Amino acid sequence: GAVVSQHPSRVICKSGTSVKIECRSLDFQATTMFWYRQFPKKSLMLMATSNEGSKATYEQGVEKDKFLINHASLTLSTLTVTSAHPEDSSFYICSARAPYGYTFGSGTRLTVV
Amino acid sequence: DQQVKQNSPSLSVQEGRISILNCDYTNSMFDYFLWYKKYPAEGPTFLISISSIKDKNEDGRFTVFLNKSAKHLSLHIVPSQPGDSAVYFCAASVSNSGYALNFGKGTSLLVTP
Numbered sequence: 001g002a003v004v005s006q007h008p009s010r011v012i013c014k015s016g017t018s019v020k021i022e023c024r025s026l027d028f029q030a031t032t033m034f035w036y037r038q039f040p041k042k043s044l045m046l047m048a049t050s051n052e053g054s055k056a057t058y059e060q061g062v063e064k065d066k067f068l069i070n071h072a073s074l075t076l077s078t079l080t081v082t083s084a085h086p087e088d089s090s091f092y093i094c095s096a097r098a099p100y101g102y103t104f105g106s107g108t109r110l111t112v113v
Numbered sequence: 114d115q116q117v118k119q120n121s122p123s124l125s126v127q128e129g130r131i132s133i134l135n136c137d138y139t140n141s142m143f144d145y146f147l148w149y150k151k152y153p154a155e156g157p158t159f160l161i162s163i164s165s166i167k168d169k170n171e172d173g174r175f176t177v178f179l180n181k182s183a184k185h186l187s188l189h190i191v192p193s194q195p196g197d198s199a200v201y202f203c204a205a206s207v208s209n210s211g212y213a214l215n216f217g218k219g220t221s222l223l224v225t226p
Contacts (some may be wrong), residue, residue, distance in 0.1 A: 005155070034213045043115070043216040044157070044202065093156050094212070100138060102147070104156035 002098030006105025119217035136203030
């Protein structure tokens, strides 16, 4: 079935540094990918919609200069958390619309120290 | 503004019995609904979906019921098994066309032997 590979699964970084998270669709082309963030005891909150070859669409309240999204090919979307701070620590998940439904990456646990 | 609501944060059921997880939504434009199962530190796994033209969809032990007039859907798991213990997310979308998913906060199901 359709698979989205997300890396890294865990990352610890220092405050002020940047972290890049990758999501690849392995056996299908993903024109659109979605980036979600999950806070403890909260639902998965949509951060942005990533469209291949064009600018991402960000949800209200999400800083586009902080969460840089690049969707340069039909199989790869990246989320870069720039100048990370401890409050950015969270679980980030990508999703893509596959031929037979939505499929999710395995998630990235980001800890900023 | 939470458009998809799961008002029960947790549910405990005995093995072999029926688990019923509930979900309500407020956006009448939603016409495609999904249930996902999620283990800690992993991405959500698709369980079952239903479109608004149907009121029931069944797949093995999982059945989803949709009541459009009440803007309510439920997931029935029968018989429940210990391996079903996880967090279950209800999600909704405006048509099955690549639109982003709106998630509820999840219900943590514990199936006890």
